Amino acid sequence: MNSFLENNIVLQNMLWLQIIESFKSAVLIYKTHKSKGKGIPIRDTQMAKNLSFLVKKLSDKKIIVWTANINTPLWMDKQWVVNS
Incomplete structure (x- = not known):
């Protein structure tokens, strides 16, 4: 799997990399x-x-995120997602 992550074609396509x-x-x-x-x-x-990938990729779009509380850890605040 790591060989895929080091492949130049994959590295040029951010969607496949993600x-x-x-x-x-x-x-x-x-x-x-x-x-x-x-x-x-x-x-x-x-x-x-x-989520961060989608926010960057679709920066001109509105994104609605629906999570269960269990899937939204305390350390994952809005600033972390937007700035990562």
Whole structure:
């Protein structure tokens, strides 16, 4: 998977880069951290990165985000998402 992330074609296409990063996080969660408690921070961080990607990619659009409270950690405030 890391070879995909280092591929020049992938590096030039931010959407594919984001998709592969997201998939890599999913593999890490389900393969390495079988305990849900250990996988939650990985999942939450990747969801925040995915949202940040969309905010930057669609900067001229309004975006509505609907989350469950459990999926919105205290450290993920508006400034972090917009500025990351």
